Amino acid sequence: MDIRKDKGVLKWVLIVICFVFLSVFLLLPLVYIIATAFRAGIQGYIKAVTDEYALKATWLTIRATLWAVGINTFFGISAAWCLTKFAFKGKKLLSTFIDLPVTVSPIIAGLIYVLTFGRQGPLYGFLDSHGIQIIFAVPGIVLATIFVTFPFISRELIPVLTAQGTDEEEAAALMGARTFTIFRKVTFPHIKWALLYGIVLCTARAMGEFGAVSVLSGHLRGKTNTLPLYIELLYQGYDFTGAFAASSILVIMAVIILILRLVIEQKGKKEIDINR
Amino acid sequence: MSETTEKTVEQIENPASYVELKGINKHFKDFHATKDANISISKGKLVALLGPSGSGKTTILRMIAGLEHPDSGEIWIDGKLVNNIPGSERGIGFVFQSYALFRYMNVYDNIAFGLRIKKVPEKDIKKRVTELLELISCEGLEKRYPSQLSGGQRQRVAFARALAPNPHILLLDEPFAAVDAKVRLELRTWLKEMITKLQITSIFVTHDQDEAIEVADEIIVTNQGRVEQIGTPQELYSNPASPFVATFIGNSIQVKNFDRFRFFEKPEEDVTAILRPEFVSVYKKGEKVQYSKSVEEAVVEDIIFRGSNLEIKVRLHDNLISSVRSINEPAIEIGETVDVFIFRLFVIFKDRIELFYNRSLNNETVII
Missing domain, CATH: 2.40.50.140 (Nucleic acid-binding proteins)
Structure with missing residues (x-):
């Protein structure tokens, strides 16, 4: 009985700690962003949000995110699939490499591409002669976003696929199913929710990426400025209303993602309950 | 042409054997899992692969199924050399130890899977699945998911799924390992009755000598990758061919x-x-x-x-x-x-x- 009582006290202490922490570090700043964004009144906010450059930055952010998420979904599924269902040499090495972007600073990620595709880079001559520009252009931004977000999807899938084992696939193969049919009918239902969850995480991270993109973008207003870069630009120019208004766009996008995440988690849980 | 001649020769040479392994070797990295295995199984027999864990019995079963490939040696099924024929074309049904039922498909879809792959008309599939559900006394469970079945039911559904495409050989990997003792005894009797009724050549893996002796017509005893002896339960009991068999069979x-x-x-x-x-x-x-x-x-x-x-x-x-x-x-x-x-x-x-x-x-x- 005493133990239960202790746990009751502990529970409340922990709850209070969490709430105080979240209020100070998350809620307060969020309220402040909204408040500052509306300091110049609704008109000022709408003007700042519908500013030509703000819209272009938003559009670029969305585009870069879609590209990065699309490519990482494909790569993530491939990587998770080959790491869990096949045995080959260098498997451990590959698995370690996938985690690299999490450990490397985004600035370095940006610099890597500048060095590879920039004027001093070994590929510059070839790319330039074909009229392809990567750094200080949209492809560079997409590349940087892909780099920083590429472990997100595969890392969600690998544990699920490992837990599932290979028996079901073998059973399907023995009945004559082809690889793609096996993936579609047997493997995919297992990873569906993990994949969606991974996509959500990847999207959230891709939208907010600043460091690597900052190195590669070249900060061309209306051309290569993503939302986070645009916000920084306005902030440096002491345009607080503009900066915070643009921030609020990112915040709204993040909230949408958060709600999606919640829905996915709930639905996925329900289905897992049925199948456990 | 030459293949046809070979086939005829093979059939004349050994008319009784339906499944035959000749000089099979298999390594997993440094581990020699199967050592020069020679096995011959006649048509319609219910055969047990019996041995302690790690003795290579499952490896042999998986090689017959085409899930593993031997490093050397030949596998013959029904007079055909099948080394290079994929498992799906060997006419086998496989029941996995963990059953490997498709967790995201209901019982009906599980049993129908192999037939759908073969593009059997949906009308015929329905007939076959209904027939099999009746055989395994699971009528009314079509809509259930594997997680909603008892251990014994799962086992029987796995059995029905393996039988659905009418295989000539049924392979079962430790078919009774995942159910509790009482259900196991029931299933043993049930499986023997089913297989005898269907007259399908069956090979099952087990580490339980009582199970092998009770269920099988013939037992293949394996130990450390070697086939120690092949014989009826009575033969193994009264004429063990090696010290291992003498000690492994019976409470010695x-x-x-x-x-x-x-x-x-x-x-x-x-x-x-x-x-x-x-x-x-x-x-x-x-x-x-x-x-x-x-x-x-x-x-x-x-x-x-x-x-x-x-x-x-x-x-x-x-x-x-x-x-x-x-x-x-x-x-x-x-x-x-x-x-x-x-x-x-x-x-x-x-x-x-x-x-x-x-x-x-x-x-x-x-x-x-």
């Missing part, structure tokens, strides 16, 4: 100094003998015994209640020997001095195993 103990037992002698110095409970009788002092002149005295050390009978352990010349006694016979207690009679034992020579009988059996027969 090894005896070194068996020359000290009355009416037994050692033919060579360094041979040991194997003694099973059914070779030994234990009698209460004063009990009327057929071979009363030939018994030896021993002290009871332990009595284990086995439900339908008792296992009596006695100490005889430094060996702890087991014997089975009916619960209907006069009770024996621990510490009691009893009379022991050993009927026979297996003597293991370097190259063979011989059955030695108690010499007094001969003498008394002669006298009568």
Whole structure:
């Protein structure tokens, strides 16, 4: 009985700690962003949000995110699939490499591409002669976003696929199913929710990426400025209303993602309950 | 053309064997999982691959299924060399140890899967699935997911799924390992009945000798990657081909100094003998015994209640020997001095195993 009582006290202490922490570090700043964004009144906010450059930055952010998420979904599924269902040499090495972007600073990620595709880079001559520009252009931004977000999807899938084992696939193969049919009918239902969850995480991270993109973008207003870069630009120019208004766009996008995440988690849980 | 000729030759050479493995070797990195295995299985037989864990029995099964590929040797099925034929075209049904039912498909879709892959018309699929559900007495469970089934039901659905495309051979990997003891006994009987009814050549893997002896027509004993012996349960029991089989089958103990037992002698110095409970009788002092002149005295050390009978352990010349006694016979207690009679034992020579009988059996027969 005493133990239960202790746990009751502990529970409340922990709850209070969490709430105080979240209020100070998350809620307060969020309220402040909204408040500052509306300091110049609704008109000022709408003007700042519908500013030509703000819209272009938003559009670029969305585009870069879609590209990065699309490519990482494909790569993530491939990587998770080959790491869990096949045995080959260098498997451990590959698995370690996938985690690299999490450990490397985004600035370095940006610099890597500048060095590879920039004027001093070994590929510059070839790319330039074909009229392809990567750094200080949209492809560079997409590349940087892909780099920083590429472990997100595969890392969600690998544990699920490992837990599932290979028996079901073998059973399907023995009945004559082809690889793609096996993936579609047997493997995919297992990873569906993990994949969606991974996509959500990847999207959230891709939208907010600043460091690597900052190195590669070249900060061309209306051309290569993503939302986070645009916000920084306005902030440096002491345009607080503009900066915070643009921030609020990112915040709204993040909230949408958060709600999606919640829905996915709930639905996925329900289905897992049925199948456990 | 040459392949057809080969086929005919093969069939003439060995008309009885339906599944045949010739000189099969398989390595997993440094581990030699299958060592020069030669197996021949006739059509319609229910065969057990029996051995301790790690003895290579599952590897053999998976090679027959095409899930693993031998490093060397040939696998023949129905007169065809199948080494390079994928598992899906070998006409086999496979029941996995964990059943491997598709967790995101209901029972109906699970059983129908193989038929849908084969592009069987949906109408015929329905007929076949209904027929199979009836066979496994799972009517009404079509809409359930595997997680909503009991262990026994899952096992039977896995069995039905493997049978759906009408395979010629059924392979089962430890089919009873994942269910509890009572269900296991039911399933054993059920499976034997099913397979006998369907007349399908079946091979199942097990580490449980009781299971193999009860269910199988023929048993292939494996040990450390080698096939030790192939034979009927009776043959394995009465004529073990190797020391391993002699000890693995039956509840055996090894005896070194068996020359000290009355009416037994050692033919060579360094041979040991194997003694099973059914070779030994234990009698209460004063009990009327057929071979009363030939018994030896021993002290009871332990009595284990086995439900339908008792296992009596006695100490005889430094060996702890087991014997089975009916619960209907006069009770024996621990510490009691009893009379022991050993009927026979297996003597293991370097190259063979011989059955030695108690010499007094001969003498008394002669006298009568």
